Amino acid sequence: MxxxxxxxxxxxxxxxxxxxxxxxxxxxxxxxxxxxxxxxxxxSLTFFDFNGMVLVPAGTFIMGDGVASCGLDEHEVTLTHSFYLGQHEVTNQEYLEAVQWAYDQGYVTATTSSVRDNLDGSTSELLDLDNEYSEIQFDGAGSFYLRESPSSNAQSAYPGGYDPSNHPVKVVTWYGSVRYCDWLSLQTDLPRAYEHSGNWSCNGGDPYGAEGYRLPTDAEWEYAAQWDDERIYPWGSEAPGCSRANYNSCVSWTSPVGSYPDAPAALGLSDMAGNVWEWCNDWHVCNLGMDPAIDPTGPGSGGNRVIRGGSWSHADYYLRCATRNVSSPSGSGSYVGFRAARAIHP
Incomplete structure (x- = not known):
């Protein structure tokens, strides 16, 4: 390697x-x-910024492993920008605080059943609140709050009850994940990375040049997950087990973020495999080709976005670092969440 x-x-x-x-x-x-x-x-050295994000140094790796779903094409990828990546998946509490702020600013509209965008003329759904899997709720009078999911999965996993605050946010659309990133940027006086109309492009199609928070690109996500030895899984090459990740109903519901040993340990990232799938910035195409690439951004358009990492309800096959899955940007479910990223510029 x-x-x-x-x-x-x-x-x-x-x-x-x-x-x-x-x-x-x-x-x-x-x-x-x-x-x-x-x-x-x-x-080892682990770099953190002040927002619980981990520094991933720029470098070159082999994307794809010749085995994984939509990861058959192996090719050299160079990432010229170091970047910060969330140490863990965004939690219910973190999203609740951000969406409450956005609601108070008039950046979103909300009913007891849905949260929708309210910037740039967009009305895209961000959170599906009337889904039984949603742990974030809205009281109809201006306040968001948390609840335990009444779903049979959550109740059977935690019959004595559980605190949803530190569980990853769920039933969040791709639009809801990039909107969260823009809220962070607005709160810290950074330029918004995303357009909220048309193709919802990130920084005019150049996510690596964005100053604000954004989703990791498809390549950045895999690069961080396999850091830095082309490992099969984020923890290494050992076979999956319920002590290494939350998958295939090991828990039958999500776990609090950071419940498993940090993997890859050299970076201190948690839950890169299992718990919830994670939205990436890129439009999805299965075959990436064999040509070397520098700072790839994926297709310019498409019908679905890339998701990565597997989830609490999916088989061990999906835990491979190179596995690339797909979901509609307007879709949401009990097994999809995200983590934020931000590029570093000289």
Missing amino acids: RQRVMVLLGLALVLCVPAGNGDWRMRIHKGTTTEYHAIAEID
């Missing part, structure tokens, strides 16, 4: 210096302070 990595350290300047006894140490400058760490004692 050929892996070329370019790491951006942002606010920290890191130098490796000899310690005098032949052992190399890492010298980290933070403002006016300096820290030293023995290189031999460091197992």
Whole structure:
């Protein structure tokens, strides 16, 4: 496997210096302070930003594994931008707080059965609230709240009850996931990444150049999941089991995010396999071809969007890093969620 990595350290300047006894140490400058760490004692480095996101350094990898569904085509992909990726899937609590803010700002409309977009003339459905699987609800008077799902799946998985706040948000459409990303951008004075009309393109078709929050591209998602050794599954090449991921009714419902060992551990990401499928930015096409690609963006249009990672109700076959599945952007269900991303620019 050929892996070329370019790491951006942002606010920290890191130098490796000899310690005098032949052992190399890492010298980290933070403002006016300096820290030293023995290189031999460091197992791995994990980078986080202030919003619980993990730094994924730019580099090159082989996309596809020759086996996975819609991952048969193996080809070299180079990602020239490092990017931040959510450490975990967006939770019900995180989405509730964001959609409440958006409602208060007039960016969405809501009834007890649905949340719809209210920007750029769009009325696309973002959340299907009258679905029994939805753990987010609206009281009709201006406030969102959480509930346990009354579905038989949730009730059988947690007969004693459960706290839905830290479970991944569900029954969210692709439109609802990119809208969440735009809310984060608006809250932090960043340009919105997405148009909310026509093709809903991200930054005019250049997601890697977007300054604001967005969904990861198809390539970014796989690159992060297999970091950095072309592993079959996010945890490695060992066979799936219920101790490694929530899939195929191991729990029969979602688990709180971060319930399983971080995988890939080198990045500290959680639930890249199982729990819920995750929306990606790209339109879906099954055969990607064999030609090398730099910062691929997928088709310019289509009928379905890419989803990744498998879910609590799907078989172990879908947990492979290279598996690429598909869903209508207006569709939603108990097994689809997302995590946010953001590119780093010099």
